[in-house]
Amino acid sequence: MAVLTPEWTAFLYLVAAVCFILALKGLGSPRTARRGNLIGALGAVIAMVVVFLSTELDNLALILGVIAVGTIIAVPASRMVKMTQMPQLVALFNGVGGGAAALVALLELEHSVSFGAYLAVAFTVLVGSIAFSGSVITFLKLQELMPTRPIVFIGHAAVIVVLAVVGLAAAAIIVLPEAWLAGVGLGGLKWSAAVAGLGVGSVLGVLLVLPVGGADVPIVISLLNAGTGLAVAASGLVLNNTLLLVAGTLVGASGSILTREMAKAMGRSVTGILFGAFRGASSAGSTATSDRPVRSSSADDVAILLGYANRVVVVPGYGLAVAQAQHTMAELAQTLEAKGIEVVFGIHPVAGRMPGHMNVLLAEANVPYEALAEMDEVNPQFKTADVALVVGANDVVNPAAKTTPGSPIYGMPILDVQDARQVVFLKRSMRPGFAGIENDLLFDQKTTLLFGDAKESLTKVLGAVKNL
Amino acid sequence: MEAITLLTFFVLAVFIGFEVVSKVSSTLHTPLMSGANAIHGIILVGAVIVAGSADDPLTLVIALIAVLMATINLVGGFVVTDRMLEMFRGRGSAPAAREGSDA
Structure with a gap:
C-alpha cells in the first residue's frame, strides 16, 4: 500500500536513522546500553512499517510469511544460545x-x-x-x-x-x-x-x-x-x-x-x-614440549594458598565460561572477601572470545562491577598480589607475548600474572590455549596447577576454603 | 535522488559513526559490535522492496532468501544484544541502586 506520501516516508526514515544513531551512542555506556539497543529496535520497527506503507508491494503474503519464518528462527536462537557461544x-x-x-x-x-x-x-x-x-x-x-x-x-x-x-x-x-x-x-x-x-x-x-x-x-x-x-x-x-x-x-x-x-x-x-x-613461520615454540615437569597439586593446597593470602587477583578466561563456573567463582570471591582477603578480577580485553565477553559472563554471575579491573588498571597490582588465580585462561597470561618475538601472540598485551608471588592455574589439561601455543609460565617455579573442569575444581577449592 | 545529496548523507554519516563510538570502554565492545550488527539488518527494507517488485519466479525466490537472511540478522541481532545487556542489570547492590531508574 502506498498510503504514505514521499515526504512522510522521508521524514519517518529520518526518525529511524536518528534512532540508530542514538542506539550506537547509548551502547557506548553501561548505564544506557540496554535502552540504546531498544531504541535501535524501535528504529527498525518504524522503518519496517514505513516500507510496507510507502511502497506498492506484490507478493505481500509471501514476504510477510518469510519474515515470520525468519523471526521464528532468530528469536529462539538468540534467546537459547549459551552466553559462551554468543560470539x-x-x-x-x-x-x-x-x-x-x-x-x-x-x-x-x-x-x-x-x-x-x-x-x-x-x-x-x-x-x-x-x-x-x-x-x-x-x-x-x-x-x-x-x-x-x-x-x-x-x-x-x-x-x-x-x-x-x-x-x-x-x-x-x-x-x-x-x-x-x-x-x-x-x-x-x-x-x-x-x-x-x-x-x-x-x-x-x-x-x-x-x-x-x-x-x-x-x-x-x-x-x-x-x-x-x-x-x-x-x-x-x-x-x-x-x-x-x-x-x-x-x-x-x-x-x-x-x-x-x-x-x-x-x-x-x-x-x-x-x-x-x-x-611465514609463526612457529609454535617447537622447543617446548608438554612432557616437561609441572607442579600439580590438590584443591586443599590451593585453598591454603588462597586462604592465607592478603590479595588475590583472579584472571578468568574462556575455560571458566565453558564450564559455567562463573557463579562458583563469584561465591569463592565472596567467601575470601568475608575472610578479609582482597579479591580483584583482572579482565583481559579479549578474555572470553570477544572484547567485553567476560564482563558479560561475570555480570551474569552477579560479580559487582567494581571488582572487575581492566588490564591497565590491574597489571601494576600483580606485584603486590600474593596469589594470581588463573581460571581457564592461557594465552592472555602467556609471557611469550613479551619475550618470544617469533610467537603468534608476540606483541599482544598480557596480564602480568608472572609478577605475583604465587600463580595458580586451574586448567582442564595441558592442552594449549586458543592460539595453539605453549605457556612457559606453566612450568615456572612459582606456578601451581590444579587440573580438572573449572567448575569442579572451584567447587572443591570453595569447600576447602570454607573449612580453613 | 541526486548523487551529490547521497554523497552528503554518506559523508555526514561517516563522521557520526566515527564520533558515536570513540572512547568506548573495552567492556562494551561486544554488545556494541552486536548492536551495530543488528542495525545493518535493516537491509531487510531493501530485501522487501526487491521482493515486492519481483516479477519472475527466480527473482522472487532469490529475493525471499534475502528477506529471510535479513530478518534473521535484524531480529536476532537486537534480541541477542538485549540478552547480553540484560546481564549488566541487577548486579551487586550499589550499582543496582545507582541504575534503579533505568528500566
Whole structure:
C-alpha cells in the first residue's frame, strides 16, 4: 500500500536513522546500553512499517510469511544460545546480513542505470558475499568445528590475488557502459558477471579468514561487520534509499573504529591479523614440549594458598565460561572477601572470545562491577598480589607475548600474572590455549596447577576454603 | 535522488559513526559490535522492496532468501544484544541502586 506520501516516508526514515544513531551512542555506556539497543529496535520497527506503507508491494503474503519464518528462527536462537557461544551467533547474524545485501544488489542490477548505481552493485555483491562466507568460517572456528589455528595452504596467497583480479574484472564488467562492452564483444554479460562476483566473493571470504589465528577471530568478525555495513550502505545507493545508506554507513564507520580499537587492545594491526600468517613461520615454540615437569597439586593446597593470602587477583578466561563456573567463582570471591582477603578480577580485553565477553559472563554471575579491573588498571597490582588465580585462561597470561618475538601472540598485551608471588592455574589439561601455543609460565617455579573442569575444581577449592 | 545529496548523507554519516563510538570502554565492545550488527539488518527494507517488485519466479525466490537472511540478522541481532545487556542489570547492590531508574 502506498498510503504514505514521499515526504512522510522521508521524514519517518529520518526518525529511524536518528534512532540508530542514538542506539550506537547509548551502547557506548553501561548505564544506557540496554535502552540504546531498544531504541535501535524501535528504529527498525518504524522503518519496517514505513516500507510496507510507502511502497506498492506484490507478493505481500509471501514476504510477510518469510519474515515470520525468519523471526521464528532468530528469536529462539538468540534467546537459547549459551552466553559462551554468543560470539559465533553474532558472526552468523552478520554473515546472513552480508548475504542479504549481496542478493539485493544482484537483483537490483537490472533496474540500475547510472554509473554510480552499477558501482554500488559491484561493491555490494563482492563485499556482501565476502562478509557472508567469511562469517561462516569465523563461526566454524569459534564453534571449534574446524581447527582454530591459522590455515594456510601452498599457493594460498597467489590464489587470493588471482581471485581478487577476477573479482575486479567482474566488477569492471558490471560498471562499464553496456555500449562500450558490446563494442569489445562483452555485451550482455552484466548479470553473469554479478553472479560470478557472488561466487568469487564467497570463495575469497573463506580464503581470507582461514589464515586468521584463533585469538584474532573476534577482530575479524568486527571487520566483517563493518564490511556488511558498507555493503548495506551501497545497496542504499542502488535502491535510492537514504535509510539504508545512512544506517549502513553508520555501521561501517563505527565498525571500522571498533575494529581498530579491538586490534589495539590486543596489540595487533588489522593487516597483521589478516596477512600475518603469510609472512611465514609463526612457529609454535617447537622447543617446548608438554612432557616437561609441572607442579600439580590438590584443591586443599590451593585453598591454603588462597586462604592465607592478603590479595588475590583472579584472571578468568574462556575455560571458566565453558564450564559455567562463573557463579562458583563469584561465591569463592565472596567467601575470601568475608575472610578479609582482597579479591580483584583482572579482565583481559579479549578474555572470553570477544572484547567485553567476560564482563558479560561475570555480570551474569552477579560479580559487582567494581571488582572487575581492566588490564591497565590491574597489571601494576600483580606485584603486590600474593596469589594470581588463573581460571581457564592461557594465552592472555602467556609471557611469550613479551619475550618470544617469533610467537603468534608476540606483541599482544598480557596480564602480568608472572609478577605475583604465587600463580595458580586451574586448567582442564595441558592442552594449549586458543592460539595453539605453549605457556612457559606453566612450568615456572612459582606456578601451581590444579587440573580438572573449572567448575569442579572451584567447587572443591570453595569447600576447602570454607573449612580453613 | 541526486548523487551529490547521497554523497552528503554518506559523508555526514561517516563522521557520526566515527564520533558515536570513540572512547568506548573495552567492556562494551561486544554488545556494541552486536548492536551495530543488528542495525545493518535493516537491509531487510531493501530485501522487501526487491521482493515486492519481483516479477519472475527466480527473482522472487532469490529475493525471499534475502528477506529471510535479513530478518534473521535484524531480529536476532537486537534480541541477542538485549540478552547480553540484560546481564549488566541487577548486579551487586550499589550499582543496582545507582541504575534503579533505568528500566
